[in-house]
Amino acid sequence: MSTEQFPAGFEGRVRYTKAPGRSSVADTADVVGLVQEILREVQNRGDAAIREYSQRFDKADLDQFEVSAADRQAAVDALEKQTREDTEFAIENVRRFAQAQLGTIQPLEIEALPGLHLGHRVIPIERVGAYVPGGRFPLLSAPIMTIVPGKVAGCDEVVACLPPNAHQAMIAGCHLSGADRIFRIGGAQAIAAMAFGTESVPQVNKIVGPGNAFVNEAKRQVFGPVGIDQLAGPSEIFVVADSTGKPDLIATDLLAQAEHDVRTRVGLITTDEKLALATADEVQKQLETLSTAKIAAESWANYGEITLCADEAAMIAYSDFIAAEHLQVHTAEPREFAKKLRNYGSLFIGENASVVYSDKCVGTNHTLPTMHAGRYTGGLWVGSYVKIATHQWLDDSAVGLVAGPATRQSASEGLEGHRRAAAARVDRKAATFAALTR
Incomplete structure (x- = not known):
C-alpha cells in the first residue's frame, strides 16, 4: 500500500479504494546521475560516445547512424498495404487538424497610439528534433505526432531520432510523415546528440516528443541551450465517472494504457463505490486474458489507483x-x-x-503533459513549432508620446544610460529643429 497522502484540502473528501504502490513522480532519482554522464560524454566525444551507449543500452553496433534514402524507401516498400493505408489515414488527420490550428495563429499589427506601431510575426523554428520512442512495441503513430505538425508549421528541417532496434515500420512512418533526416539513435544519447550536435547529427533548436524516464530527464537537463516541448512520459490515464460508468469499459481503457510501460500511471476517480469496486475486480479479470499482462499488471500494481470521492465537487x-x-x-x-x-x-x-483513438489516428496529438504538468500547459501542437516574436516601430509623433514617460521612469530607477537613450531622440530632434530655425 502506498504511503502517499492526499494533499491539503482533500481530507475527508476522498479516499483510496485501490492506492498506488509507488509514486510515478518520485521514481526518477536513479536516473539523474546516469543521464548527466551520458550528456557530458556525448557533448565531449560526439559520435564515439553515441556508439558506445548504443552498444551498451541497445546492443546495436552501427556503421552509420543516419538512415539512407535507399533504406527509407525500402522500409516504406516493406509496409503491408493495410498498414500503409492506416498510417496515411492517420497522417492526413493529424495534418488536417494541425493546419486548422495553424490557421488560428495570425500575425498582428496595431497602431496602439498615433504613430506607435506594435505587432508580432509567426516564425517557424528553423530546425526541430523529434524523438520517436520505439519502446517495447512498434508505435507506428509516434512519428506522425511529432513530425507532421513541424512540417505543417513550416520548419526548415525536422530531424528524427529513434532507437536503433525500432521496428522497420517506424522508419517508414518517419519517412511518410516528412522527416528530413532520420537517425538510429535512442534514449538519452539521442537527446544529447540533437541538443549539442555531433559529427553525424546536426544541432537542433528545439526537441519534441515523449520517451521513457531517461529521455524525459535528458530533455530536462538540456533545456536552455535548446528548447523542449514539455516533459512527456511515462503515460497516464484517468477516468472520472459517476454511477453510470461501465466497469468493463473503464477497465479496458485503463489496461490499454497500462500495457505501454511498467511505469504507466492509471486511475479511476468516482463518486460511486459500487463502480470503484467493480472496476477493480474487472481489471483483475481482464488481466487474466491480456497478452501484455506482464507489463500492465506491474503498472497497475505499482501506479494504479481508484479514488472514491464524497461528491461531484470533490471529484x-x-x-x-x-x-x-x-x-x-x-x-x-x-x-x-x-x-x-x-x-x-x-x-x-x-x-x-477512447484514448486509443487519439493515440492512433483521429488527429489530435498524443504527445501530452504528464506528472501534473497539465496544470500549466497543454500538449504538443503546431504552435509548439513556431515562435511568436514581437516588433515595434515609431513615427516621430509617437516618440513625443513615449519619450517623456520612459525618460522619467529611467531617472526614477537610477538608470542614467536608460534615461539618456530615452531622451536622445527628443534631444536630437530638438537640436535639428533649432538649427533649421536659426
Whole structure:
C-alpha cells in the first residue's frame, strides 16, 4: 500500500479504494546521475560516445547512424498495404487538424497610439528534433505526432531520432510523415546528440516528443541551450465517472494504457463505490486474458489507483489536482461535465471517446503533459513549432508620446544610460529643429 497522502484540502473528501504502490513522480532519482554522464560524454566525444551507449543500452553496433534514402524507401516498400493505408489515414488527420490550428495563429499589427506601431510575426523554428520512442512495441503513430505538425508549421528541417532496434515500420512512418533526416539513435544519447550536435547529427533548436524516464530527464537537463516541448512520459490515464460508468469499459481503457510501460500511471476517480469496486475486480479479470499482462499488471500494481470521492465537487477538484495526461469523462452528461474540468493534457468526452483513438489516428496529438504538468500547459501542437516574436516601430509623433514617460521612469530607477537613450531622440530632434530655425 502506498504511503502517499492526499494533499491539503482533500481530507475527508476522498479516499483510496485501490492506492498506488509507488509514486510515478518520485521514481526518477536513479536516473539523474546516469543521464548527466551520458550528456557530458556525448557533448565531449560526439559520435564515439553515441556508439558506445548504443552498444551498451541497445546492443546495436552501427556503421552509420543516419538512415539512407535507399533504406527509407525500402522500409516504406516493406509496409503491408493495410498498414500503409492506416498510417496515411492517420497522417492526413493529424495534418488536417494541425493546419486548422495553424490557421488560428495570425500575425498582428496595431497602431496602439498615433504613430506607435506594435505587432508580432509567426516564425517557424528553423530546425526541430523529434524523438520517436520505439519502446517495447512498434508505435507506428509516434512519428506522425511529432513530425507532421513541424512540417505543417513550416520548419526548415525536422530531424528524427529513434532507437536503433525500432521496428522497420517506424522508419517508414518517419519517412511518410516528412522527416528530413532520420537517425538510429535512442534514449538519452539521442537527446544529447540533437541538443549539442555531433559529427553525424546536426544541432537542433528545439526537441519534441515523449520517451521513457531517461529521455524525459535528458530533455530536462538540456533545456536552455535548446528548447523542449514539455516533459512527456511515462503515460497516464484517468477516468472520472459517476454511477453510470461501465466497469468493463473503464477497465479496458485503463489496461490499454497500462500495457505501454511498467511505469504507466492509471486511475479511476468516482463518486460511486459500487463502480470503484467493480472496476477493480474487472481489471483483475481482464488481466487474466491480456497478452501484455506482464507489463500492465506491474503498472497497475505499482501506479494504479481508484479514488472514491464524497461528491461531484470533490471529484472535479481531485481530477484537477491530478491533471492527468489523458482524462476520460464517463458521466451521465459528459459534455456538460467536461466544461467543469480545467487541468488535463487532452480530454476524452463520453464513453465513445477512447484514448486509443487519439493515440492512433483521429488527429489530435498524443504527445501530452504528464506528472501534473497539465496544470500549466497543454500538449504538443503546431504552435509548439513556431515562435511568436514581437516588433515595434515609431513615427516621430509617437516618440513625443513615449519619450517623456520612459525618460522619467529611467531617472526614477537610477538608470542614467536608460534615461539618456530615452531622451536622445527628443534631444536630437530638438537640436535639428533649432538649427533649421536659426
